[in-house]
Amino acid sequence: MRPWLALLRKELAVAFGSPMAWLTLAGVGLVTALIFFDHLRIYNQILFLYATTTMGGFETDTVPTYVNLRDQVFLPVMETLALTLVGLVPLVTMRVFAEERSRGTDELLATTLLTPTQIVAGKFAATYLLVALMLALSFIYPASSVVRAGLGMPHLMVVYLGLFALGIALASIGLVCSAFSTHQLVAAVSAYAVAFVLYDFRWTAQFLPDTVAAWIDPLSLHPRFGSFAEGMVRGGDLLYFAGYVLVGFALARFALIQARVR
Amino acid sequence: MRGLLPVGTVALIFGVGSFYTAPSAGPGLFTWINLGGGALALLLAAASALRGRSDASPASRRLLVRSLLWVLVALIVAMGAEQLGRRSGWQLDATAERRYSLAPATRAALEALPAPVEAILFLDRLDTRARSSRLLLQTLAGSGVVTVRESDLDESADQAERFGVVSSNTVVLVRGNRFETVERPTEGSLFEALQHLGRSAERRVYVARGAGEGDLVRSDDVGYSGLAAALQTESYSLHDWVTAAASEVPADADAVLFVAPRRGLRQPVLAALERYLQGGGRLVALLEPGTHTGLEELLERWGFGLADAVVVDPASGPVEGDPAGVNPIVFSYAEHPAVAGLNASRMTFFLRARPVDGVRKPRPEDDLRTLAFASRRSWLAPNVEAVQRGLAPERPEDAEENYWPLLAVGRYPRGDREARIAVFGDSDFASNRYLRAVYNLDLLMNTLHWVTEREPAITLRPKALTVDQFPLTVQDSLSMFYGVGLVVPELCLIAAALLWARRRIG
Numbered sequence: 216m217r218p219w220l221a222l223l224r225k226e227l228a229v230a231f232g233s234p235m236a237w238l239t240l241a242g243v244g245l246v247t248a249l250i251f252f253d254h255l256r257i258y259n260q261i262l263f264l265y266a267t268t269t270m271g272g273f274e275t276d277t278v279p280t281y282v283n284l285r286d287q288v289f290l291p292v293m294e295t296l297a298l299t300l301v302g303l304v305p306l307v308t309m310r311v312f313a314e315e316r317s318r319g320t321d322e323l324l325a326t327t328l329l330t331p332t333q334i335v336a337g338k339f340a341a342t343y344l345l346v347a348l349m350l351a352l353s354f355i356y357p358a359s360s361v362v363r364a365g366l367g368m369p370h371l372m373v374v375y376l377g378l379f380a381l382g383i384a385l386a387s388i389g390l391v392c393s394a395f396s397t398h399q400l401v402a403a404v405s406a407y408a409v410a411f412v413l414y415d416f417r418w419t420a421q422f423l424p425d426t427v428a429a430w431i432d433p434l435s436l437h438p439r440f441g442s443f444a445e446g447m448v449r450g451g452d453l454l455y456f457a458g459y460v461l462v463g464f465a466l467a468r469f470a471l472i473q474a475r476v477r
Numbered sequence: 478m479r480g481l482l483p484v485g486t487v488a489l490i491f492g493v494g495s496f497y498t499a500p501s502a503g504p505g506l507f508t509w510i511n512l513g514g515g516a517l518a519l520l521l522a523a524a525s526a527l528r529g530r531s532d533a534s535p536a537s538r539r540l541l542v543r544s545l546l547w548v549l550v551a552l553i554v555a556m557g558a559e560q561l562g563r564r565s566g567w568q569l570d571a572t573a574e575r576r577y578s579l580a581p582a583t584r585a586a587l588e589a590l591p592a593p594v595e596a597i598l599f600l601d602r603l604d605t606r607a608r609s610s611r612l613l614l615q616t617l618a619g620s621g622v623v624t625v626r627e628s629d630l631d632e633s634a635d636q637a638e639r640f641g642v643v644s645s646n647t648v649v650l651v652r653g654n655r656f657e658t659v660e661r662p663t664e665g666s667l668f669e670a671l672q673h674l675g676r677s678a679e680r681r682v683y684v685a686r687g688a689g690e691g692d693l694v695r696s697d698d699v700g701y702s703g704l705a706a707a708l709q710t711e712s713y714s715l716h717d718w719v720t721a722a723a724s725e726v727p728a729d730a731d732a733v734l735f736v737a738p739r740r741g742l743r744q745p746v747l748a749a750l751e752r753y754l755q756g757g758g759r760l761v762a763l764l765e766p767g768t769h770t771g772l773e774e775l776l777e778r779w780g781f782g783l784a785d786a787v788v789v790d791p792a793s794g795p796v797e798g799d800p801a802g803v804n805p806i807v808f809s810y811a812e813h814p815a816v817a818g819l820n821a822s823r824m825t826f827f828l829r830a831r832p833v834d835g836v837r838k839p840r841p842e843d844d845l846r847t848l849a850f851a852s853r854r855s856w857l858a859p860n861v862e863a864v865q866r867g868l869a870p871e872r873p874e875d876a877e878e879n880y881w882p883l884l885a886v887g888r889y890p891r892g893d894r895e896a897r898i899a900v901f902g903d904s905d906f907a908s909n910r911y912l913r914a915v916y917n918l919d920l921l922m923n924t925l926h927w928v929t930e931r932e933p934a935i936t937l938r939p940k941a942l943t944v945d946q947f948p949l950t951v952q953d954s955l956s957m958f959y960g961v962g963l964v965v966p967e968l969c970l971i972a973a974a975l976l977w978a979r980r981r982i983g
Contacts (some may be wrong), residue, residue: 465553
């Protein structure tokens with residue numbers, strides 16, 4: 216267990232010892248803040264318009280029920296945050312395996328007492344911690360809307376559970392791409408490609424037969440996150456995201472062994 | 478040769494994609510080239526890989542095959558676990574208003590359906606509002622009675638026209654050749670549609686008119702159109718009983734309903750009501766304080782005590798701008814089918830109500846019960862007229878503090894039938910403005926179900942969702958943005974800059 220923990224510490228030190236991790240965290244904070252406050256600004260403008268007598272068709276101070284903090288601010292921000300993860304997580308994962316391989320330090324790692332399983336576990340755990348930290352930074356703004364919007368803390372926690380599940384699924388994709396790559400850029404681009412393809416298959420319904428679309432749709436990441444955003448935790452969705460971790464882990468381990476055999 | 482693997486994969490994906498993009502035109506040259514070329518490239522890549530493997534030692538090959546097997550096992554385990562999780566139906570509703578947990582009434586409505594129902598969700602694929610409806614329908618489908626399917630609004634225009642669907646996020650519930658259309662579905666609207674589809678034999682309720690009663694057609698705040706709609710939803714057909722001309726209660730009446738009569742009823746009407754009740758009739762009366770209609774004396778003969786006063790409950794505080802205590806919030810209930818499920822956290826709300834006590838049973842075998850109570854410190858204010866005008870209630874020196882009841886019911890076996898009476902000390906609680914506040918609708922409808930001997934229909938109905946429309950001024954938003962919004966990214970950028978500088982300086 217100790218060598219594994221040592222590897223975890225080393226991975227975290229490497230991650231936070233480079234400006235890239237901090238820039239990514241700053242990106243998450245900035246994007247979340249901009250999205251959140253922009254939605255809040257638009258919501259306030261809509262409220263103001265409805266509350267004035269100049270709007271035809273509504274009585275003064277009568278606002279349609281769909282104009283509320285939950286639907287106009289909270290849910291859209293969470294949706295955009297989920298999409299932001301697709302853009303940012305590959306930046307975190309691209310270097311994890313690919314950098315070691317391009318520098319040749321993977322061979323150094325192979326000579327340690329660590330088994331491939333332990334190496335992969337250490338790198339996966341460090342990356343997941345970084346994803347968790349990214350989400351923790353974005354927590355402040357939605358939390359303030361919870362206070363105002365009466366959504367309730369359990370709902371917010373479930374949304375963040377969903378974001379974390381989505382984040383680690385995307386991280387697993389990115390780590391597998393990194394494990395099979397020698398160059399960080401290739402790892403990042405392939406992770407983007409796979410993540411965007413898997414993110415949502417609704418567009419395929421336009422031209423695929425219903426049976427094929429019905430089969431392919433449950434594979435999408437976005438609808439699974441959608442349940443969490445609505446405040447629902449479903450066993451199937453949790454296990455779906457857990458499946459990404461499991462398969463990603465097995466594939467990354469395979470890539471590591473394949474590289475060793477060669 | 479290793480490059481053939483991604484090339485073949487890309488060609489195959491594009492081949493399959495083009496095959497499905499224009500199925501009517503059939504596969505073209507582009508499709509065949511992609512499919513054939515892709516397959517060939519993959520075969521060559523596989524052959525190359527096998528040749529390469531043969532260079533490796535048997536131990537290495539075994540290791541590689543074993544780890545590949547682990548990948549397959551992980552894939553199978555992941556898919557199997559997801560399937561099991563999905564089929565188990567386990568879910569946790571963390572929404573503040575329990576948006577996806579079915580109310581007892583909805584569950585009862587589903588169980589009461591005589592045949593399965595198909596729910597069709599008409600939607601525009603890009604309509605994000607449909608997600609909430611989809612989850613709600615999936616929760617309904619968990620009952621096993623409802624099957625759910627989605628239909629694209631553009632692709633199924635004929636079907637949409639048949640059901641009168643005009644906008645995305647509309648649900649059509651179909652049972653046999655009957656259907657109900659629900660726009661922007663909520664549990665409440667779906668419940669009402671299910672009730673309509675599974676409607677059982679109707680009970681005829683005669684609504685007294687002609688003595689200044691509340692109007693069941695009027696749809697503004699002080700009207701009772703919401704009550705009429707709720708009654709019709711739960712299988713009651715409403716008929717006018719014009720007391721100015723009536724001398725008998727219609728023989729087919731399952732119940733007679735009085736909603737806040739203001740003027741005195743004619744003697745023949747009161748006599749007709751007396752005969753009706755002696756014959757095992759059913760009566761529900763919503764009586765305001767400060768009125769004298771003659772109904773009060775009739776009810777007193779049946780054991781009810783109707784003091785002409787306003788119940789003042791200090792525990793309720795000032796509600797709706799009225800003086801403190803005159804609008805009691807009720808959270809104490811007796812044990813009785815009519816108030817089943819109501820408790821301290823499921824309150825009801827009355828406005829300037831009179832006490833309704835059960836003081837004397839006409840016969841020993843009769844059963845007279847008080848069901849809903851103001852709090853222990855409540856008392857009676859005799860200055861009813863002043864309180865009605867919004868003035869503060871006057872507390873008499875000898876005011877008795879007690880759990881003053883606001884609802885009483887009685888059962889009276891008469892021959893082979895049984896008369897049932899329910900008397901509420903208020904009618905405003907059933908007006909459009911307050912009917913759906915807290916559990917008012919449940920109290921009224923369940924009492925009516927009990928009076929008409931429809932106890933199985935007693936339930937708690939889905940509650941309307943309340944949305945928060947609290948404004949934050951633009952200035953507030955900007956203050957938050959500059960105050961909090963930029964701090965976190967700034968700190969992270971400073972950390973990145975420090976690291977960069979340290980590396981550069983060494």
